[in-house]
Amino acid sequence: MILNPVRHITIDAHDPHALARFWLAVTGYLPDEEPDDDEVLITAPQPGAPGLLFIRVGDVKAGKNRVHLDIQPPEGTRDETVQRLLALGATVYEDHRTPEGLGWVTMRDPEGNEFCVERSAGERGLPTS
Template sequence: MIIRHVTIDCADPHQLASFWHTVTGWPLSDEDPDDDYALLIAPPPVPGLLFIKVPEGKAVKNRIHFDWMPTDRTRDQEVEHLIALGATLYEDHRTAEGRGWVTLRDPEGNEFCVERSESERGHDTP
């Protein structure tokens, strides 16, 4: 068994998918365009992100979220980049010695984390 998609409930699937498209660079599917959902196609074997329209708004903290690791920027550069794209700072867990992560929220309030890049980790354990 494999995970095909990670599904995210939201108010505006196309707006939220466009944000994540800009963040990841993953293409939006043009198959069966519909106002009620939008799909980002991730590079295999990563599951796609499926955004589904739901009537209720987000009420509490996510029970599951993404931990992203930048590949071409530092953690701090990635955080600034994501904020410029429309994310907002939620919790800052960076430490004085440079470790830690930052929790952001996407435009609909879904939490996600940005960790240090592989090059910043050096010989650290995850």
Template sequence: MFHHPVRHVTFDALDPYRVAVFWSAVTGFPLHPDDKEGDDEVLLAPGPEQPGVPGLLFVRVPDAKTVKNRVHLDIQPSAGTRDETVARLVELGARLVDDRRDPDGVLGWVVLADPEGNELCIERSAGERGAG
């Protein structure tokens, strides 16, 4: 049986560099050293300490996003809490799309959109899951 690992998750973008900078803050993946502002493609690649984890590739397209994504990334914070992560990403340019937290704030997730409107969900951190 053949297995085909995912090499990249690719995002269309009007401004690949700007969106990549945002996602670098989300994931901690560094921008590829050859990529710079104005490039038509910008890559975020996880380090060798994360083998098998796909990179995020941002490719310039001429048209803006117009409908809901059919695929999105669910983010589980590795440090801090879900709510701290949501606040940090909103400060970096994310927009709140839908608050799916339970009324007590313990369970659930938050749907955000990146600076070009791509949705992402922020889940509870591993620490919060262990405490619950």
């Protein structure tokens, strides 16, 4: 059987450099950009994880994303991560947190692409190493 690993997740952007900088701050990925290029790739520090490729497009995002990223904080809490991402320019789109502390927050990046912030491994009672 031949496996086809995901090499990149591609995101259309009006300003690929600005959007890549936002996602660098979100993910801790590594930059790989040329200032005049219409494509910006950021790569994961872990081998085998897909990169995020931002490509300049002229059209406007229309409707809900059919694919989105789920972010799980490696440390701290979901709510601390939501606050950090708000400070970076994200917005809350839908809040699915429950009074018991479960749930997730659907956010939008600075160009309106949806992503979710889940509870951290620690909040789930899982090992954090």
